[in-house]
Amino acid sequence: MIQLPLSKLSNVGTTIFSQMTQLANENEAINLSQGFPDFMPDLELLNWADHFMKEGFNQYAPMGGMMSLKEEIARKIENSHQAVYHPDSEITITAGGTQAIFTAIATFVKKDDEVIIFEPAYDCYEPTVELFGGIVKRFEMRAPDYEINWNKVRDLVSENTKMIILNNPNNPSGRVLKENDLQELIKIVKGTSILILSDEVYENIVFDGKQHLSICRYPELKDRTLMVASFGKLFHVTGWKIGYCAAPKILTDEFRKIHQFNVFSVNTPIQLALAEYMKHEEHYKQLNRFFQEKRDFLRQGLAGTSFELLDCEGTYFQALRYDKISDKNDFDFARELTVTHKVATVPFSSFYKNKLNENVIRLCFAKKQETLEKAIENLSRL
Known part of the structure; x- marks a missing residue:
């Protein structure tokens, strides 16, 4: 058989976001791993898109x-x-x-x-x-x-x-x-x-x-x-x-x-x-307030847990340190959260070349209120 050449990025695998989303789907877990909202955009914007397509x-x-x-x-x-x-x-x-x-x-x-x-x-x-x-x-x-x-x-x-x-x-x-x-x-x-x-x-x-x-x-x-x-x-x-x-x-x-x-x-x-x-x-100037309400809701919900909430000054991601809960590395802990506790997150080590493990995971809070409520309920059981 002819040996075909590998690509220039042959050592690169599937992104951690795709991996954790797939794991979430397989385990029917709440997906706080991949950074996307689970709520609808403004109907006005959708109507404009529809308008220009039909025109x-x-x-x-x-x-x-x-x-x-x-x-x-x-x-x-x-x-x-x-x-x-x-x-x-x-x-x-x-x-x-x-x-x-x-x-x-x-x-x-x-x-x-x-x-x-x-x-x-x-x-x-x-x-x-x-x-x-x-x-x-x-x-x-x-x-x-x-x-x-x-x-x-x-x-x-x-x-x-x-x-x-x-x-x-x-x-x-x-x-x-x-x-x-x-x-x-x-x-x-x-x-x-x-x-x-x-x-x-x-x-x-x-x-x-x-x-x-x-x-x-x-x-x-x-x-x-x-x-x-x-x-x-x-x-x-x-x-x-x-x-x-x-x-x-x-x-x-x-x-x-x-x-x-x-x-x-x-x-x-x-x-x-x-x-x-x-x-x-106003369609974009209110985003700070909109997402701060979600951030604050998540932080308040997790304040009584053993997670350490790191500062979140921007984005729609919250970093949690979990070393008081588990001594597992962050990838194994994120996997356990997904499979056992039905909340998918992303391990911080995936954002470092040398896979630096500081017992930190990332949660996305660009989610509906009921999604965050269920995630808080599940995480509070740890």
């Missing part, structure tokens, strides 16, 4: 995206962060945030380029860098506070550093970057040609009166940054797979050279629906 807007969109949506994005960014992007030449609509991340890395990372990431990290960063011959250099953030030691980050920088990838607010830790973090980053990249890929898909989900400090607020960073966001996270429509990348024209021009051969363009009627829906800022 005949069902063919290819322009490669960079529909102008009406890009204009609303530019307005949102300027109002939220006081940063200006030209909608035609500096904003590109993508098939979700992950496609934007993949395309940004594919565009700029070449063989032996070094890319700095911060762990715990979203699982698409490292495989994509390696796919294009890059070398990943990691800074490990540790429980319970997941702080960044910028002196150690500085030690990772070399003449081969091409890109720094940031996720703010951070999935899975829920940490948000502070003013000091951004000032330290400015010092590190000053006088270099290092690019920044800023994954800000949870920008509108920040709690307790804290402010999301977007990279684009800082001119020294904005001029070298590809900023990624997601409508799936913004409007509870993760299955629509639509996001965007905002970047200076010189970077956007290069980004689109790859984007055109990756997906070329994105769902036309959905873009138009989102553009109409975004005209009313």
Whole structure:
């Protein structure tokens, strides 16, 4: 038999999110593992999508995206962060945030380029860098506070550093970057040609009166940054797979050279629906309050248990430390929770290359009230 070649990512398996969701389904468990809402999006948004489909807007969109949506994005960014992007030449609509991340890395990372990431990290960063011959250099953030030691980050920088990838607010830790973090980053990249890929898909989900400090607020960073966001996270429509990348024209021009051969363009009627829906800022400005109520409900429900609730400043994920309950590693404990206690979670070790185990798991609280109530009831029995 002919020996066929393996893929360039032959050592990569199925994501932990798919694994835990499958395990949840097999055991009829409450799925708090994968990050998606189990409630309906706003009917108004669905009606707009239906409207544009029935009006005949069902063919290819322009490669960079529909102008009406890009204009609303530019307005949102300027109002939220006081940063200006030209909608035609500096904003590109993508098939979700992950496609934007993949395309940004594919565009700029070449063989032996070094890319700095911060762990715990979203699982698409490292495989994509390696796919294009890059070398990943990691800074490990540790429980319970997941702080960044910028002196150690500085030690990772070399003449081969091409890109720094940031996720703010951070999935899975829920940490948000502070003013000091951004000032330290400015010092590190000053006088270099290092690019920044800023994954800000949870920008509108920040709690307790804290402010999301977007990279684009800082001119020294904005001029070298590809900023990624997601409508799936913004409007509870993760299955629509639509996001965007905002970047200076010189970077956007290069980004689109790859984007055109990756997906070329994105769902036309959905873009138009989102553009109409975004005209009313209250549709996204209330997200902080909406998800904080869910976060607080979950935390209050688990406050009397033996779980240690780590700080959650943003995202719709809550980190729990369980070392007072079990001495199992986090993967085995997450599996036990799913099979025995019927609540599926994600082990934090899956967000680290070296599978760092600090007895921490992640729960998604973007769920209906009854879903959270049942999960709290099950977890309270431990």
